[in-house]
Amino acid sequence: MPITNVEKDLDALTMTITAEFPVPVSRLWGAFDDPRQLEQFWGPPGWPARFTRHDMAVGGRSHYTMTGPEGESSSGYWEFTRIEPGKTIELVDGFATDDGEPNPQMPTMRMSMVFEPTDAGSRFVSTTWFNSLDELNQLLEMGMEQGTLMAMGQMDRVLEGLREFAAGKGTLLEELSEVHVRITRWIEADRDTVWHAYNTPELMRQWLLGPDGWRMTECEMDLTKGGSYRYAWEPEEGTEGTAFGFEGECLLAEPPYRAVTTERMRGTPAPQTTNDLTMVEDDGGTLLTLVIQYPDEASKEFILGTGMVEGMETSYARLERMLQDD
Known part of the structure; x- marks a missing residue:
């Protein structure tokens, strides 16, 4: 600061x-x-x-x-x-x-x-x-x-320059306030390509998997204002864990720059968050920024403590490899 x-x-x-x-x-x-x-x-x-x-x-x-x-x-x-x-x-x-x-x-x-x-x-x-x-x-x-x-x-x-700030540093977490965090990840691809991979179900099934050993069983989305989405995952054979999923609504869509959605875990009383995603292209790559607003500080600390950021890094690294292999 x-x-x-x-x-x-x-x-x-x-x-x-x-x-x-x-x-x-x-x-x-x-x-x-x-x-x-x-x-x-x-x-x-x-x-x-x-x-x-x-x-x-x-x-x-x-x-x-x-x-x-x-x-x-x-x-x-x-x-x-x-x-x-x-x-x-x-x-x-x-x-x-x-x-x-x-x-x-x-x-x-x-x-x-x-x-x-x-x-x-x-x-x-x-x-x-x-x-x-x-x-x-x-x-x-x-x-x-x-x-x-x-x-x-x-x-x-x-x-500093967006590339110098984020490239090669993995998924970065910043706590902005008692109820806000900002997560950033540099992706070595142009913004249109990243946006397409981030919002196309058949591509999302290839990278939005978290740790190895999981598969995405459901991926439905309508990224227009008022639209909704549903995601679900389950462990592959030999991987420990319990199937889970998320759902939410799209509050704002400005492709390929910004999308704001709500998010809640399906079938649980877990708190709903507001996720504000932006993508800025610079020097041949894209800085992906996700600002998350939690209902209260306790909810923020609980969710961050689940290893969420580590799981996101695994998925983002997989996304970057997928785009570089194309």
Whole structure:
């Protein structure tokens, strides 16, 4: 986590976030200058951002929309008031309507982003000024602080480069909050190929098997919003274990980029989770990211303790071998 300090000053009506990164200022600045890189971290997990406009110049404006796990959306805009390349960005930050125009029903803020070199790389200092204590409290109650911190927590992998961050490291688990985890896996194949293998039943039966010695007995899916799926596995002869399965519904589908589904174990009172899958192609490979939301911390700890991540790595490694053999 690159964030080193968060300070709220209720008298000055400000919130200041400081973060440090092991990259030069030019690399950090480039992540804010490029809308495709901004999209990879500006929205918090579960609410990825899409920038449809990004004119980073004095008088210019950006427009982005964050989409939640059930298709709900929240749009925002930036209006740039000062730019010192490599040093400072100042802007008006506000909520927007679907067409990118300022939403007069919602608060606006002033924001300053300062980029500084350090001996170890660079420092980023973001200060937000609120118009009143009521507006500050309103935005904090809406989850602005937590959302910003979770969004900035994604910057490391963007600055490092997705391949460098994940390739060759297997299945990575990050605990984002008491009820959220993020699982990432680099696959050496283009995104369309990975998406097809991830969502085609006859291919899924070849790799989505977990540990050796299991077979998939049921794989039915309708990956459209409102559709459902059913998976089931059983041990092969000589393998210990009990047959089990999962089922759920599709809340959001944006192929070949994103799919959000519910998941619950069939025939048990096990808690239902929300699984938010995204795929981002970079440098000839695909970073697969799965953000899982649990109903409570106890459920999260119980499910992680079952060896779930190890089983996922076995399946993902099998998927990668299958795609490389084709």
